Amino acid sequence: MPATHYTSAVAARSLGLSFTGVEKRFGSFVALRGITLQIHSGEFVALLGPNGAGKTTLLRIAALLASPTRGTVQCTEGAKSYEASDLREAKRQLGMVGHSTLLYDDLSAAENLTLFARLYGLDDISARVSNALKSCGLDSRAESLVRTFSRGMRQRLAIARALLHGPRILLLDEPAAGLDRQGLAWFSGTLERLRKDGCTVLMSTHARNESLELSTRAVVLAAGTVQDDSGPQGDPRPLLASWRAGA
Amino acid sequence: MGTSRATAVLLAKELRLEFRTRELLSATIVFALVVVVLFSFAFDPTAAESRRYGPGLLWISFLFASSLMLNPSFARERLNDTIDALRMSPISPFAILSAKMLANFIFMSVVEVVLVPVFSVLYDVSLAGVAGRLILVLALGTVGLTVTGTVFSAISSHARLRELLLPLLLLPILTPLLIAAVEATASLLVEDPVLDRTWLALLAGFDIVFLTASWLLCDYLMEE
Numbered sequence: 119m120p121a122t123h124y125t126s127a128v129a130a131r132s133l134g135l136s137f138t139g140v141e142k143r144f145g146s147f148v149a150l151r152g153i154t155l156q157i158h159s160g161e162f163v164a165l166l167g168p169n170g171a172g173k174t175t176l177l178r179i180a181a182l183l184a185s186p187t188r189g190t191v192q193c194t195e196g197a198k199s200y201e202a203s204d205l206r207e208a209k210r211q212l213g214m215v216g217h218s219t220l221l222y223d224d225l226s227a228a229e230n231l232t233l234f235a236r237l238y239g240l241d242d243i244s245a246r247v248s249n250a251l252k253s254c255g256l257d258s259r260a261e262s263l264v265r266t267f268s269r270g271m272r273q274r275l276a277i278a279r280a281l282l283h284g285p286r287i288l289l290l291d292e293p294a295a296g297l298d299r300q301g302l303a304w305f306s307g308t309l310e311r312l313r314k315d316g317c318t319v320l321m322s323t324h325a326r327n328e329s330l331e332l333s334t335r336a337v338v339l340a341a342g343t344v345q346d347d348s349g350p351q352g353d354p355r356p357l358l359a360s361w362r363a364g365a
Numbered sequence: 366m367g368t369s370r371a372t373a374v375l376l377a378k379e380l381r382l383e384f385r386t387r388e389l390l391s392a393t394i395v396f397a398l399v400v401v402v403l404f405s406f407a408f409d410p411t412a413a414e415s416r417r418y419g420p421g422l423l424w425i426s427f428l429f430a431s432s433l434m435l436n437p438s439f440a441r442e443r444l445n446d447t448i449d450a451l452r453m454s455p456i457s458p459f460a461i462l463s464a465k466m467l468a469n470f471i472f473m474s475v476v477e478v479v480l481v482p483v484f485s486v487l488y489d490v491s492l493a494g495v496a497g498r499l500i501l502v503l504a505l506g507t508v509g510l511t512v513t514g515t516v517f518s519a520i521s522s523h524a525r526l527r528e529l530l531l532p533l534l535l536l537p538i539l540t541p542l543l544i545a546a547v548e549a550t551a552s553l554l555v556e557d558p559v560l561d562r563t564w565l566a567l568l569a570g571f572d573i574v575f576l577t578a579s580w581l582l583c584d585y586l587m588e589e
Contacts, residue, residue, distance in 0.1 A: 218446035237454040
């Protein structure tokens with residue numbers, strides 16, 4: 119079955135991620151070569167690496183959007199056997215901001231958020247949508263079609279969409295792309311609040327990004343393997359500094 | 366969230382998007398009308414010839430129209446990778462597929478509502494006494510077209526040559542359905558119309574088989 123690599127024991131408020139021997143092949147190309155990585159609940163992990171290092175593939179596997187060729191990903195420390203209901207509950211705990219906005223251009227900002235709020239079975243939808251739009255500064259454009267938005271506005275809405283259901287694990291793939299200075303400040307503030315709330319964040323970037331300052335751990339991927347890891351207790355700053363110097 | 370509720374939410378989204386942009390419907394209706402009109406000019410059929418060849422021409426028009434309409438069904442979910450957002454949602458993959466199927470069924474029905482009266486006038490075929498039975502045949506045939514077409518649209522949306530791939534995959538699979546639909550329609554256009562239940566049963570059987578298969582395979586269809 120698809121996505122059976124993902125087992126979960128969703129009971130805790132704070133969740134971690136555990137990758138064990140994760141390998142991903144696209145034909146003869148090997149994108150990930152046996153990644154083993156434990157991300158503990160509440161960690162803010164900066165996933166660094168050049169283009170083609172495998173960051174996006176790893177995030178897509180964590181988001182249940184791709185299955186690994188080998189290996190498993192577990193939500194929390196538990197390794198319970200897979201159950202469909204469990205998988206759906208795991209999805210409820212995940213939020214993702216990807217390369218694309220994951221938004222419908224021909225729906226308005228409010229309609230996009232309302233659609234996903236309904237799919238996640240949220241209550242008090244209009245208040246949630248209104249708050250989310252206010253939080254990302256798009257409340258005045260709630261009824262405008264997304265196709266009329268600038269790149270930065272779309273990205274802010276994409277982030278608001280990913281956070282709408284209050285995920286406990288946030289997967290961010292180059293999330294700051296297209297954000298202006300004001301947008302970056304809002305995004306950093308949002309991430310800081312999420313970190314304080316105990317949300318586990320896995321953020322990939324290949325560029326300098328102010329939000330990296332919030333990370334509690336840095337992992338460098340290269341050619342589909344973990345090249346360096348500051349570790350859960352270690353200080354990510356030296357790794358971030360050397361990455362910045364090289365980036 | 367239950368599958369039926371998720372399907373309803375996604376169907377509302379599909380209808381809203383289509384009736385807002387009218388991208389698929391306008392193009393498909395115009396295309397289907399052009400096909401029917403061109404056939405009528407090309408063959409200039411008598412009333413007897415219309416009864417004989419009309420059902421085939423009508424269903425070929427529906428087939429061409431559905432090929433045009435079904436292709437963007439999943440392809441446009443790739444524009445901003447919205448399919449990923451749907452796949453990440455805590456809903457059954459069958460809800461995504463069934464909402465597309467239902468939307469395509471509604472869109473094809475709209476096309477047929479426009480096309481069938483035009484066909485009746487151009488080919489001088491009276492449908493007055495057989496409207497109810499014809500609607501049944503059209504409904505069963507359209508379910509088969511849209512269920513199969515939506516499934517293959519999901520498969521071909523991954524391919525670079527998806528516009529070419531969809532008809533190539535779809536046409537051979539739809540052959541039994543088309544034969545049954547044409548024969549059932551033809552049985553209604555003769556002077557003493559009696560709906561042929563064998564063809565009707567084949568249509569219903571085709572629909573049940575492909576609907577069941579799509580339900581069983583939806584997890585794989587929705588996979589990357």
